[in-house]
Amino acid sequence: MRLLSTLTAACLTFGVLTPASAQDANYPSRAITTIVPFSAGGTADILGRMVAEHLQKKMGATIVVENVGGAGSIIGVTRVAKAQPDGYTIGVASTSAMSINPTIYGAKLSYNPEKDLVPIAQVSMVPNVLVVNPTKIAARTVPDLIAYLKANPGKVTFGSAGPGTSQHLAGELFQQMTGTKMVHVPYKGSSQMMPDLLSGQIDLSFDNVPLLLPHVTGGKLAMLATATPKRAEFDPNLPAVAEFLPGFEAVAWHGFIAPTGTPTAITDKLSAEIRAFMQQPETKKKISELGAVAMDVDGPTFGKYIASETARWKGVIEKANITMN
Numbered sequence: 001m002r003l004l005s006t007l008t009a010a011c012l013t014f015g016v017l018t019p020a021s022a023q024d025a026n027y028p029s030r031a032i033t034t035i036v037p038f039s040a041g042g043t044a045d046i047l048g049r050m051v052a053e054h055l056q057k058k059m060g061a062t063i064v065v066e067n068v069g070g071a072g073s074i075i076g077v078t079r080v081a082k083a084q085p086d087g088y089t090i091g092v093a094s095t096s097a098m099s100i101n102p103t104i105y106g107a108k109l110s111y112n113p114e115k116d117l118v119p120i121a122q123v124s125m126v127p128n129v130l131v132v133n134p135t136k137i138a139a140r141t142v143p144d145l146i147a148y149l150k151a152n153p154g155k156v157t158f159g160s161a162g163p164g165t166s167q168h169l170a171g172e173l174f175q176q177m178t179g180t181k182m183v184h185v186p187y188k189g190s191s192q193m194m195p196d197l198l199s200g201q202i203d204l205s206f207d208n209v210p211l212l213l214p215h216v217t218g219g220k221l222a223m224l225a226t227a228t229p230k231r232a233e234f235d236p237n238l239p240a241v242a243e244f245l246p247g248f249e250a251v252a253w254h255g256f257i258a259p260t261g262t263p264t265a266i267t268d269k270l271s272a273e274i275r276a277f278m279q280q281p282e283t284k285k286k287i288s289e290l291g292a293v294a295m296d297v298d299g300p301t302f303g304k305y306i307a308s309e310t311a312r313w314k315g316v317i318e319k320a321n322i323t324m325n
Helices: 002-025 043-059 071-081 095-108 142-151 166-178 190-199 209-217 264-278 281-289 299-320
Strands: 032-036 063-067 089-094 117-126 128-132 157-160 183-186 204-208 222-226 252-259 293-298
Touching: 002 264, 032 043, 032 071, 043 063, 043 089, 043 117, 043 252, 043 264, 043 281, 071 089, 071 095, 071 117, 071 252, 089 095, 089 117, 095 166, 095 252, 095 299, 117 264, 117 299, 128 142, 128 166, 128 209, 142 166, 142 222, 157 166, 157 190, 166 183, 166 204, 166 299, 190 204, 190 209, 204 209, 209 222, 252 264, 252 293, 264 281, 264 293, 264 299, 281 293, 293 299
Parallel strands: 032 063, 032 089, 157 183, 157 204
Antiparallel strands: 089 252, 117 252, 117 293, 128 204, 128 222
16 A cells, blocks of 8 residues: 555656756757847847847757737836747846836836746846037046036036836946936937937937947947946956945846746756857857947846846836836
C-alpha cells in the first residue's frame, strides 16, 4: 500500500508538471509576436526588429513584429500585459512605459509594470543631450546657461516630445537642480518639435542624440552637454551635465518584457539569446550608429534598474506636479 501511494503521488506530480515542462523544453513551437508600442521607424522599432531577426535565426520560429502605437506606448504595453503568459507574446519596453507612466497616470494606467510584466533583458541606453538654438541662446556651456536662466526667469522655453516623456522630465529635473524656471512647450513627438527649435520658436531642448546630431553638425543647433551620468561614447569631448550638477541623469532606455506568469525557463531562454546578440561587435556597431549604447542586462538586474528609475522619476514628477487627466 505504501508503495502504491508513493507511485500514485509520483504520477499525480508528473501529471501536473510534465506538460508544462515539455512545453517549455519545446519552446518555441509556433510564431512569437513582438509588440513594439510605437510607430515604425523609431529607435524602439529598429531595436525590436533587429532582435526579432536574431531570435528567428537562432530559435527557428517565425518572429512577427507588430507596431501597436498610441497613448505614449500605453496601448501596446497593455496588449503585452494582458496577453497569455506562454512566451508567444513579448514586447519592447521604454523608460516612459515602465518608470514614468505609473506615477503620472496612477490608478488610471491600464497596466501595472510591477505586477503585470516581467523584465526579460535591457538592450539599449539612448543618451539625451542638451541643445540650444544658437541664435536665441548665447550660452555654450552649462554654467553659462544656468546663469542666463537665473537672469531671465520664466522667459526661456524648452520643448519636449510630449508631457511625461524623458525629454520633458529632463527639463524639469534641470530646473529643480538649478533653481531656475523655464516654460515647457510639449509637442506630439520630437519630429514635430524640431521645426520650432530650429526656427527659434522655442529656445532649447533635451532630446535623443540621433535626431539632433545632423542639426548640430550643420550649425543650426549648439550641443552643450549630455544627460548621461558620464560622457557619452559618441563624443568623449562633450561634457556631461552631471559634471556641473552631480547626480543629474536623464536617459532613455529600451528592453524586452513579457506578461507576468510566463515560465521562467522561457524568459531565461529569451534573455540568454537576446543578451548574446547584444554582445556581438556588429550589433554594438549598428546600435552605436543609431546614437545609442548596446546593453546586455539580464531580467532581474533590469527589473532592479526599472524600480530605481521609477523611484527617481516619481520624485521629479511629484515635485513638478505633473499629472495626466
